[in-house]
Amino acid sequence: MDYFKILGVDRLASTEDIKKAFKKAALEHHPDRGGDAAKFKELTDAYSVLSDEEKRMEYSLMNGYGLSDDLIKNVDDMFNRTFNTDVNSGRDVTTTLSVSLADVYTGCKKNVKFVDKSVKTKCTECRGNGCEHGTKPKQCPSCMGRGRVVSVTGKTISTKDCKACAGRGKVPSVKCSVCNGTGNHFFSKEVSVKIPKHVSDGQKLKLSGMGCDGSPPGDLYIVLFIKETYGPFTRFGDDIMVTVDVPLKTALQGGNVVIKILDSVTHSITLQKCTQQGHIVKCDNLGFNGGSLYVTVNVLIPSLSDDAINEISSHL
């Protein structure tokens, strides 16, 4: 299976092009939009390899495909990481974080908590036996204390470790409240993370040394999920769209309308006399990364008395 063909990209395509190709194909083949589930899985499999620099390098080298410029640039860095891996070094962790458009308009700080289930330590509360303080383990009811259960596969009968007691033959009568009876703690950590302003949905942040503890500590990677709407605001790439209600009087006479952009910057736009319904005002540099803010005018028609309506109509 050729992952490059599946995504329809050149073998030397940049990471950015691969991302774009995947986004386009994923929208087209998403099962929620009536696409084929098998095709969609192929796409995600291909993307998971080609979007990860280390996996892509291994895949490309194994198949003799050559490396794109942005990969070559990172080769040194990757080899250093691969060969300098110390047994005591902390693992890298990848986690996800949802932030709002308002958060990324100004930049923000967030607490991120992660659990790494591959790093276990013995529970200090129960010393690893999983029993609540002051209680004793009881015979495992699944294996009657033997620690092994009979397993039948086709015509073969064998025995295997009892899952309920992990082969110990005993289980806690009251589970340790700290480790929930597992006897282990998984490595967990909470860190305060600075989210830079103007980042995009799907962007991966690297926080050096903030992954699992170790010497040196691992890195933490955070993939950002950002909803493209926030209140009346919608993000399109680096631009922001918003529709604002304008009183008929202001639309007729002209005047200023004040907008608070994504809970942060206050901006005033000036409307000319007789501004039309649907008129769009472009405000430069108020979007993301130098993009623009587009304000669409929605003129509100007030409730008026018959006399007022007749009076106005006589001028139309």
Ligand SMILES: [Zn+2]
């Ligand atoms: Zn058992």
Ligand SMILES: [Zn+2]
């Ligand atoms: Zn415990």
